[in-house]
Amino acid sequence: xxxxxxxxxxxxxxxxxxxxxxxxxxxxxxxxxxxxxQGNIAILVNSLDNPYYAAEANAAKAQAEELGYEARVxxxxxxxxxxxxxxxSIVAQGANGxxxxxxxxxxxxxxxxxxxxxxxxxxxxxxxxxxxxxxxxQLTHNNVQAAxxxxxxxIEKVGESGKYVELTCNLxxxxxxxxxxxxxxxxxxxxxxxxxxRQDAGGELLRAKQAMDSILQEHSDIxxxxxxxxxxxxxxxxxxxxxxITDVTVVGIDGSNDERDAVLDGRLYATAMLQAQELARQGxxxxxxxxETGETGESEERQLFRGVxxxxxxxxxxxxxxxxxx
Amino acid sequence: MPITSTTSNIRVTKLSGGSGGFHHFHYIIGVIRxxxxxxxxxxxxxxxxxxxxxxxxxxxxxxxxxxxxxxxIKTGGTPPSIDASSLLYDDIIPWxxxxxxxxxxxxxxxxxxxxxxxxxxxxxxxxxxFPCTFWIQTSGVIDNIDTSSRVGKITLSxxxxxxxxxxxxxxxxxxxxxxxxxPDIVYNDFSNQDAFASFSDDLNNEVISIIExxxxxxPGDRISVVGAYAxxxxxxxxxxxxxxxxxxxxxx
Numbered sequence: 001x002x003x004x005x006x007x008x009x010x011x012x013x014x015x016x017x018x019x020x021x022x023x024x025x026x027x028x029x030x031x032x033x034x035x036x037x038q039g040n041i042a043i044l045v046n047s048l049d050n051p052y053y054a055a056e057a058n059a060a061k062a063q064a065e066e067l068g069y070e071a072r073v074x075x076x077x078x079x080x081x082x083x084x085x086x087x088x089s090i091v092a093q094g095a096n097g098x099x100x101x102x103x104x105x106x107x108x109x110x111x112x113x114x115x116x117x118x119x120x121x122x123x124x125x126x127x128x129x130x131x132x133x134x135x136x137x138q139l140t141h142n143n144v145q146a147a148x149x150x151x152x153x154x155i156e157k158v159g160e161s162g163k164y165v166e167l168t169c170n171l172x173x174x175x176x177x178x179x180x181x182x183x184x185x186x187x188x189x190x191x192x193x194x195x196x197x198r199q200d201a202g203g204e205l206l207r208a209k210q211a212m213d214s215i216l217q218e219h220s221d222i223x224x225x226x227x228x229x230x231x232x233x234x235x236x237x238x239x240x241x242x243x244x245i246t247d248v249t250v251v252g253i254d255g256s257n258d259e260r261d262a263v264l265d266g267r268l269y270a271t272a273m274l275q276a277q278e279l280a281r282q283g284x285x286x287x288x289x290x291x292e293t294g295e296t297g298e299s300e301e302r303q304l305f306r307g308v309x310x311x312x313x314x315x316x317x318x319x320x321x322x323x324x325x326x
Numbered sequence: 327m328p329i330t331s332t333t334s335n336i337r338v339t340k341l342s343g344g345s346g347g348f349h350h351f352h353y354i355i356g357v358i359r360x361x362x363x364x365x366x367x368x369x370x371x372x373x374x375x376x377x378x379x380x381x382x383x384x385x386x387x388x389x390x391x392x393x394x395x396x397x398x399i400k401t402g403g404t405p406p407s408i409d410a411s412s413l414l415y416d417d418i419i420p421w422x423x424x425x426x427x428x429x430x431x432x433x434x435x436x437x438x439x440x441x442x443x444x445x446x447x448x449x450x451x452x453x454x455x456f457p458c459t460f461w462i463q464t465s466g467v468i469d470n471i472d473t474s475s476r477v478g479k480i481t482l483s484x485x486x487x488x489x490x491x492x493x494x495x496x497x498x499x500x501x502x503x504x505x506x507x508x509p510d511i512v513y514n515d516f517s518n519q520d521a522f523a524s525f526s527d528d529l530n531n532e533v534i535s536i537i538e539x540x541x542x543x544x545p546g547d548r549i550s551v552v553g554a555y556a557x558x559x560x561x562x563x564x565x566x567x568x569x570x571x572x573x574x575x576x577x578x
Contacts, residue, residue: 128518130518142519143519144519144522144523145455145502148501148502148523152500160475174518178518178519178520182523185527186500189497302514304456305455306454
């Protein structure tokens with residue numbers, strides 16, 4: 001037992017050292033600026049494997065570079081400890097500012113406060129923290145508006161009665177909770193519309209497919225599936241297709257290119273596109289403004305961004321979380 | 327998840343939250359002692375230490391709070407709630423009545439000078455996350471009353487606007503037009519999106535009372551309406567109005 005524990009400790013220590021080397025290597029380059037850049041900005045997001053976060057990070061980086069900053073992107077993988085370590089290192093390395101899509105709304109307050117207290121301003125994007133006056137700005141999507149419009153589109157398609165399933169994205173994430181609550185603000189006003197199953201699919205396609213596979217064993221008579229994000233909606237579609245079911249309406253939120261294609265193919269009825277790129281660019285702009293003038297230029301700290309309802313009528317305009325109608 | 331605090335060798339563990347209220351929490355006070363302790367003396371010491379700890383906690387002014395209260399303290403507390411009914415009748419409706427425009431005037435302006443300019447001139451838009459809301463007034467003849475959906479609709483004709491005007495009559499009032507059309511209420515007044523949405527729901531529920539108090543209507547009745555029209559583009563095929571004031575025209 002003791003030996004096993006010792007081995008685990010050794011392994012953990014080795015892993016921690018490796019992790020530290022990886023991010024410190026990345027962070028150390030924050031100092032490697034030449035005279036032509038006016039500072040450096042760190043951009044922290046969740047997993048870069050997820051198209052939403054990749055689009056958000058790329059847009060923030062491009063905007064920062066456009067404004068003359070050296071920009072580095074880091075992934076905290078939704079791990080608050082890793083986020084704290086990254087922020088500590090970024091602060092220690094003398095970053096001018098941080099654009100952060102945080103790992104957890106409540107648990108991130110201390111990390112944001114740490115950076116702020118060390119004179120490194122933080123702009124939050126996508127996820128808010130439950131405390132004002134620490135970050136210089138908090139930019140997030142209007143999840144209630146997006147989810148409400150999706151729910152209204154869902155009812156228009158399935159009608160005001162029948163059985164449906166809700167697959168939530170990740171109930172540990174405030175944004176997902178807000179979306180689910182907003183769905184129910186609309187759906188629960190229709191007493192003949194019955195939710196027969198609700199599962200948390202963790203925001204992942206595979207988990208959503210597995211959950212849907214299981215639900216279909218018991219509820220093959222559903223008329224709709226309302227999903228908390230894009231991957232979950234696509235997972236539900238994969239499950240329905242595997243079961244040979246084609247008459248179930250599926251909706252989601254996110255607006256990735258995969259969802260766009262599914263809408264155009266008629267497999268996904270509607271989604272709401274979150275303006276990930278615009279949100280990230282605005283976050284960088286406000287950080288830049290703050291570094292230049294001491295103010296973000298906005299009257300309010302917390303700012304919302306519209307989710308754009310996407311159906312077959314306008315899906316062509318979606319590209320990498322950007323709505324390009326012109 | 328249990329919340330544990332340790333005082334000397336006494337551990338106080340909060341086991342469950344029940345419904346979240348303070349009185350539903352249960353505490354186990356135990357003593358961490360050597361395994362060879364005599365049972366009787368162990369119980370006596372446990373009891374004694376439990377009393378001592380409780381007394382110390384009380385006398386020291388230490389207050390045990392629920393996790394919900396802790397979050398509230400950490401977040402600086404929840405902003406005081408706003409009474410939707412009072413705000414609607416005392417502020418929003420008077421404000422709407424003084425800012426209202428004829429629906430035809432608004433639609434003409436959108437056509438002639440564009441949506442954004444018209445919104446700036448006649449509407450309210452609280453940032454890009456919200457539609458532009460116009461306070462409009464019109465009168466017309468009830469052409470149709472559709473209660474087949476829970477989003478009930480009264481269609482007016484002969485409004486002189488050139489567009490179909492629909493009064494949303496409930497029991498489901500979709501959208502957030504009343505909230506978004508009043509400039510003195512903004513998202514930052516609320517602790518989160520959910521609270522902001524709840525406030526809008528409360529306003530919409532008040533609209534149901536306004537409609538119910540107006541009484542029965544039938545096709546052919548001529549009525550006038552003041553209400554909020556929320557739009558993203560101004561290109562809607564029908565003008566959907568959330569009413570705050572309804573009147574019968576010509577004594578009908």
